[in-house]
Amino acid sequence: MEISAAGRLEVRITAADVGKRVSVRRLSEPGVTEAKFTDTVGVLTSWDNGVVVITRKSGESVRIAESSLVAGKVVPAAPARRRGPAASYEELAHVCARAWRPVESERLGEWELRAASGFTRRANSVLPLGDPGLPLDGALDVVRRWYGDRGLPAYVQTATGAEGTQELLCAELERRGWVREVTAEVWIGALAPVADRTEAAAGGVVLAREADGAWLARYQRKGVGEVARKVLGSGPSVWFASVPGEGAVPAAIGRCVVDGRWAGFAAVEVDPEQRRRGLATVVMAALARRALEEGASAAWLQVEADNTGARALYAGMGFGPHHAYHHYRGPEASTT
Incomplete structure (x- = not known):
């Protein structure tokens, strides 16, 4: 935590730090005589109306009352893996996408809209790498129409927990009523x-x-x-x-x-x-x-968070988590 020259804890983050990785300490039970603290590390995804939202590596969003903060600072990106292959999120995202191709795709700026008659979310979701070429609301309108024309629900696949992942996009989707349905992880290791x-x-x-x-x-x-x-x-x-x-x-x-x-x-x-x-x-x-x-020379695989048997098997082979990925389902179109 950030400590001043006088030895006091200080909050050294502001709303201007949205999008950065931060570490904060807060009173977990405000008002009690014997204070208890809770620490949270993740990406600062919003700071509005006295509420701070931090998205953890897992994709979980933690809402914190600004008044309960006792310390906070910007921290470096999560350290790179010490074993196994080095890999950026963008590289892995492209590799994973090439391994599970849809039967139909279309570009929306740098986003890729993918469809395969509903067979798996991976092949029937948007891969939002880069700029869609439109403001976010306009891009999501296009996404919903595109999938609606095919009789499919609109999904956006996002990622959290590594440098260059999409915590801010996750937060924006949630503000617009998109619901996270599935979370899994990409693990990597030496082959x-x-x-x-x-x-x-x-x-x-x-x-x-x-x-x-x-x-x-x-x-x-x-x-x-x-x-x-x-x-x-x-x-x-x-x-x-x-x-x-x-x-x-x-x-x-x-x-x-x-x-x-x-x-x-x-x-x-x-x-x-x-x-x-x-x-x-x-x-x-x-x-x-x-x-x-x-x-x-390198290997990757995808495993769901609750598949304890598979996680134990893969860990024993030298695999470890690189980032989490999520599928957000769009709100149903209005019938009025």
Whole structure:
């Protein structure tokens, strides 16, 4: 916390610091004799009418009464990861987008409007990197019309928690009634340790360039039709992995997209009756070895915050969180 020369805590932030990363301390129970303090670190996203709003790395917005602040200062951006590949948010956002392409897209300035008949939010949401070329209200009007013309809800995909992410845009969407429906995280790590997993050395994984009917039968997404096949098959260099099961349906599957130095893992799924046998590791190791052969050295994947099993698996492989991403759904169009 910021301390003056006289040894007192001071609030050294103002409304002019909106958009900067800050650290503040506040009275958590104002008015009590024995004061208790709460510290909050994140991006200052607004300071209006005596209320300070700070957006944490997770995307959670914390509202703080200005009168309860006892200290505050601007702080440097979150420190870079000490292990694994270095990566900016913008680089990862483009890599992730290339690995999960829509069947239809259109530019709105530097934003990309994406649609795939409703198959996954990632393929049916706006990727708002840069300037849309219009004031925000006008851009969001275009977004809602574009998705409405296709019979789809309007979604905007945003990110928080890394340098260059979109905490301010999140705050502006929330002010306009957009609702955050889903939050997940992008994790990154070195690729070689995944390929070197000793328990995966036995092999037994079948790799293919296309998802066949057996692979799709194990895939848990609903509504897997022609559009889904196109999305799943999109990307610079796509590989599908299967571990044969006792019947026609594989015991485990996975998908990997190789894009330059990056290998992106997705759709790693295991027969519920065969979980905790290392099959997910077997699948990822086989895909990682193929990605290494194609020149990749870094890996990324997406995992939901409440998927504790997957998070433990990926952490054990050397992955760690880079940033959080969110899907905001637009308010329903007025019927009046």
